[in-house]
Amino acid sequence: MRTASAHSDERDTSQAARAAYAAAVEALGGPPDWLFVQSTEAHAGEAVRRALVELGAPAAHGSSSCMAVLTEAGVHAGGLALLAVRDPEGAFGVGAADLGADPRAAAEQAVMAAIDDAGRPGEVPMLVWITAAPGHEEACLAGIEAVLGPDVPIVGGSAADDAIAGRWYQWTREGTHSQAVVVSVLYPSGRVASAFQSGYTPTTRSGKVTRADERAILEIDGAPAAEVYNAWTGGAIAAARGGGNVLAESTLQPLGRRVGGIGELASYRLAHPAVVRPDGAIELFASFEVGDEVVLMHGTHEALASRAERVAADALAFAGVPQEAVAGALVVFCAGCMLALRSQLDAIAVGLRAALGGAPFVGCFTFGEQGCFVGGENRHGNLMISVTALVRA
16 A cells, blocks of 8 residues: 645636646556545535546545644645545545535445445445534444444544635535535555544533523523533633624633543543523534433643644554554544644644654544544544544555
8 A cells, every 4th residue: 555645826716736746646557546635615516526527536535624734744734635545456436416405314325335435345344534514523433333233433524714704615526515524434555544633631510501502502400501601711702792603712711521532541522612692502513412421521722732742643653553554544643623723733744743753644624523533433423633644554
């Protein structure tokens, strides 16, 4: 198994896609068997898809990233990047379905189509890579697990745009979508090593969700959620008590829910408070249920800036993988964290490159992150980072 990353800062979308693909094919010594493509809203998704299909791109999984893409060469604002995998002894497939009224059923359809595309009917993949439009990621994970069971790692990130304006996209060889789930199934000749973490720690402030409505918490311990959160954070959202966007104010103080762990090492799924409603409810980018214990989490710019490198190192350490065995990697980095760390992104790329032993990688900035915690739980969260290494046999 070999991989190559390539990027282009060319503003003409067709030229950018063609240049990046040609560079990857040259580095691999032949066409890839799977292609992971990330581009910003500066490039129309259909134009990216069309250019690569015309070049004969294989099983291709594409989506949009917030403002920039990341490779081992650094951060590429407004750019396009791809990771090409050449693995004749492995198998890869891609499927997609519009979310429609039943996102869980759409994800079931997409993963079954991906398995058919890989030519591995009845065989469980080593890893599932998922990209969905923001909004129904929990249902999509449930749909994939309904087909494959809970033991296959599901990793990925939600498509994003530059201003939460719905200009995100997802695409496969067959077409481009704005409200779909795209799934790749990976049957590599080697193996995979993945870690899914945040750069946040729990505080002592916690309570029980007593009223909730999907991705809105209405009450915590019987009081309006915004009132409780504002008290916990020392008035961080006081200016929005009557309603308003609180994404910036809450980036370093999200809400968390413990979802497992090993021994004393707890895993927390984070949710980013987005909007305070006039009724005192808080809308988030992940769901909570009545009865959930919700914890105020705390992060710092320094911890977030160093977290990606540590997640990459942990992915290899947990799986016992030496750096020299890494063929390439896929990185998912929350767009909210990225926006708080824009001046440090090149340094983050340097840290990732060091942790991965110089292997090629492509990273995207997403509006929701999916991954598998150390205890084996597949979850959707916010303000998270995942690193998935493709490892040679």
